[in-house]
Amino acid sequence: DARVTQTPRHKVTEMGQEVTMRCQPILGHNTVFWYRQTMMQGLELLAYFRNRAPLDDSGMPKDRFSAEMPDATLATLKIQPSEPRDSAVYFCASGRSTTPGLNEKLFFGSGTQLSVL
């Protein structure tokens, strides 16, 4: 079965360090979403790409977070410098969009559990 692959599954780092999370979307999907999930906030949308172009990153702290899609098979989310409040599970999801602004169902990866000490 096709699936979204996220690496690493777990990451423990110290405050101030750079963190890079990677996502391989399902082949043929043209949209990628990054979400952060915490007990307090639930699933928060961080960034959204369509055909590799960033369309919405308004949910992302701009001073420390960045999201890119260097090619159709790789999406990255970077945090620099990391802070303890960034501790959460980060999910990547991919899907198909045949019409701008309209997305079909999303397929989620297993997430990256990030702990910043």
Added chain:
Amino acid sequence: EDQVTQSPEALRLQEGESSSLNCSYTVSGLRGLFWYRQDPGKGPEFLFTLYSAGEEKEKERLKATLTKKESFLHITAPKPEDSATYLCAVQAWNDMRFGAGTRLTVKP
């Protein structure tokens, strides 16, 4: 601002005890409402998409319905394996916003 509110936050049922989960939303230009199931330690898994008021979808013991302001996920005669967190998400332009979820526990 677009909002998605799910209730209740948690629901405990006995096996076979039917109930409903609610998802109310305020969105400018709804382009779809999605239901997902999330098991502990995993990413959400797609269940249903609803596009217009009056639409219904069914899958096994689950049925999703949609009105202009809310959606319900009806669970008929639930089993312990239905225990999970159920999330709804609304799609507006270039946005897929999730509710906080309902954590369902079904006791045997």
